[in-house]
Amino acid sequence: MTVTIGGLTLKNPVMTASGTFGYGEEYASSVDINRLGAVVVKGISLKPRKGNPPHRIMETPSGMLNAIGLENPGVDVFLRDKLSFFTQFDVPLIVNIFGDTIEEYAKIADILSSEKRINGLEVNISCPNVKEGGWAFGIDPERSYRVTRAVREATELPVIVKLSPNVTDITVIAESVEKAGADAISLINTVLGMSVDIEKRTPHLGNIVGGLSGPAIKPIALRMVWEVVNKVSIPVIGIGGITSPSDALEFLITGAKAVQVGTANFINPRATVEIIEGIEDYLVTHGIHDVNDIIRTLNVRSTV
Amino acid sequence: MLSLEFPGSFGRPLPGQFLMIRIKGSIDPLLGRPFSVYSYEKKGERVHIEVLYKVVGVGTRHLSQVRRGAVLEAYGPFGKTFEIMEHVEKIVLIAGGIGVAPVTYLASHNHDTIPQEFRSEVICYFGVTSAKRLIGIEKLKNYCTELHISSDDGSVGYHGSVIQLFESDKERFESEKTILCVCGPRIMLQKLSNLEGIEKFRCYVFMEERMACGRGACLGCAVMVRDITGEVAFRRVCTDGPVFDLREIVWDYRI
Numbered sequence: 251m252t253v254t255i256g257g258l259t260l261k262n263p264v265m266t267a268s269g270t271f272g273y274g275e276e277y278a279s280s281v282d283i284n285r286l287g288a289v290v291v292k293g294i295s296l297k298p299r300k301g302n303p304p305h306r307i308m309e310t311p312s313g314m315l316n317a318i319g320l321e322n323p324g325v326d327v328f329l330r331d332k333l334s335f336f337t338q339f340d341v342p343l344i345v346n347i348f349g350d351t352i353e354e355y356a357k358i359a360d361i362l363s364s365e366k367r368i369n370g371l372e373v374n375i376s377c378p379n380v381k382e383g384g385w386a387f388g389i390d391p392e393r394s395y396r397v398t399r400a401v402r403e404a405t406e407l408p409v410i411v412k413l414s415p416n417v418t419d420i421t422v423i424a425e426s427v428e429k430a431g432a433d434a435i436s437l438i439n440t441v442l443g444m445s446v447d448i449e450k451r452t453p454h455l456g457n458i459v460g461g462l463s464g465p466a467i468k469p470i471a472l473r474m475v476w477e478v479v480n481k482v483s484i485p486v487i488g489i490g491g492i493t494s495p496s497d498a499l500e501f502l503i504t505g506a507k508a509v510q511v512g513t514a515n516f517i518n519p520r521a522t523v524e525i526i527e528g529i530e531d532y533l534v535t536h537g538i539h540d541v542n543d544i545i546r547t548l549n550v551r552s553t554v
Numbered sequence: 555m556l557s558l559e560f561p562g563s564f565g566r567p568l569p570g571q572f573l574m575i576r577i578k579g580s581i582d583p584l585l586g587r588p589f590s591v592y593s594y595e596k597k598g599e600r601v602h603i604e605v606l607y608k609v610v611g612v613g614t615r616h617l618s619q620v621r622r623g624a625v626l627e628a629y630g631p632f633g634k635t636f637e638i639m640e641h642v643e644k645i646v647l648i649a650g651g652i653g654v655a656p657v658t659y660l661a662s663h664n665h666d667t668i669p670q671e672f673r674s675e676v677i678c679y680f681g682v683t684s685a686k687r688l689i690g691i692e693k694l695k696n697y698c699t700e701l702h703i704s705s706d707d708g709s710v711g712y713h714g715s716v717i718q719l720f721e722s723d724k725e726r727f728e729s730e731k732t733i734l735c736v737c738g739p740r741i742m743l744q745k746l747s748n749l750e751g752i753e754k755f756r757c758y759v760f761m762e763e764r765m766a767c768g769r770g771a772c773l774g775c776a777v778m779v780r781d782i783t784g785e786v787a788f789r790r791v792c793t794d795g796p797v798f799d800l801r802e803i804v805w806d807y808r809i
Contacts, residue, residue, distance in 0.1 A: 277769075305763070309764075311582050
């Protein structure tokens with residue numbers, strides 16, 4: 251079940267998605283963290299961020315909107331209070347990072363790089379809830395290039411860049427970050443969405459607009475993974491509505507080298523482990539010995 | 555009312571705690587919904603928990619259509635526990651509508667864990683919109699020294715809101731000798747916080763907010779508070795609450 255991504259060796263292709271697994275402690279009683287391919291913790295910025303006012307979430311058909319607002323304790327508190335939880339596990343730890351300016355991205359990459367326990371960085375250029383900084387970078391190939399380049403130059407750690415689906419052509423952004431030196435690309439982040447209370451005549455979210463996640467976005471995510479794997483050579487990590495082993499397999503067959511499980515953790519804290527076991531079962535029943543033998547094995551009749 | 559049966563290993567919920575309940579395998583509705591514990595009983599090898607709820611949306615509507623014998627998924631107990639640790643002369647409970655559920659559980663826990671000679675007087679104020687919404691008093695009155703009812707439409711008890719009812723009676727309570735525990739709609743809690751002199755009382759409110767994970771990871775259930783430095787901050791209802799000091803809560807988000 252081993253896969254390698256940008257120099258990182260994962261015991262299986264299943265990771266947790268940033269923002270859905272906290273900093274690990276919240277799920278430790280439900281899941282053996284050592285069984286996971288990797289853990290991606292909630293996004294960290296240089297300074298603490300309070301996040302958005304209520305309401306921050308709203309369920310929608312087969313999914314949910316979130317406008318958390320990137321609430322996080324900031325890098326200093328993360329290093330002081332949250333990182334030590336992982337010393338007891340040998341799972342690869344990837345820290346999601348974001349900033350308001352390119353300099354902040356580089357600075358936080360630099361700070362985190364001197365921590366031995368951290369095995370990789372995931373660069374959030376795509377969060378749709380930020381009014382400045384993140385929102386602007388992810389939709390622009392030139393700025394995506396510059397952010398990736400700045401992080402690349404600030405660290406020796408594997409750099410994964412997480413893309414936004416809220417763009418006209420995600421492959422343009424993907425090619426741009428590959429050129430800038432990303433070791434891998436993860437996609438997709440949440441899809442911009444909205445929901446309205448018809449009695450109060452107000453948006454359901456305090457921020458009005460939020461990011462949609464969950465089963466509803468899986469077809470969008472899968473399609474984008476398909477488009478990106480056909481354009482870049484670096485590994486692609488698939489994210490978006492994966493709740494079952496068969497969902498994960500759809501992404502692997504389409505070309506993702508690994509997957510991230512996010513919203514599913516809310517409804518089933520053991521989702522990650524069940525998905526790992528389900529992939530293993532699939533390999534056994536199909537007589538396949540190495541998960542890499544199913545990655546990018548999609549049969550298409552016409553050329554794209 | 556939802557009556558659930560659990561394996562005996564399911565942890566005993568304490569007052570303040572809640573369960574995340576969903577229909578197994580459901581994608582739509584997707585998320586579990588949080589429900590305060592209304593009652594708990596260990597019957598041999600099984601645990602029986604009751605949850606009292608109102609149909610307010612998609613999730614609760616689906617739950618209300620579930621039939622006897624159905625298998626649901628429930629996670630928990632979640633939330634910081636809340637117990638009244640000091641002996642006070644009077645405990646005042648104020649419940650609005652479905653808020654009667656956690657307030658009743660608190661009262662029953664208090665009653666069961668404190669020996670008779672140390673029990674406080676428990677004065678309950680329970681407000682409903684109308685008489686047909688009156689549920690739960692049979693259980694609640696077992697734990698109250700006094701029980702006063704109010705209804706918005708005057709069909710039962712005092713005609714007015716439960717906060718107006720409490721306000722008309724509050725002069726008899728001495729703030730150092732009383733603890734208030736309150737649960738109800740946000741508007742009710744906000745009205746309580748605006749009552750003259752209320753800040754002198756120790757007053758605890760059971761808050762609620764939309765939840766996704768229920769366990770502190772997603773940061774969805776934020777409530778705005780003023781922390782000890784006077785700064786505005788957000789706390790998680792599922793992990794830092796659901797019970798908060800009334801005086802901490804910031805009601806107006808426009809800051």
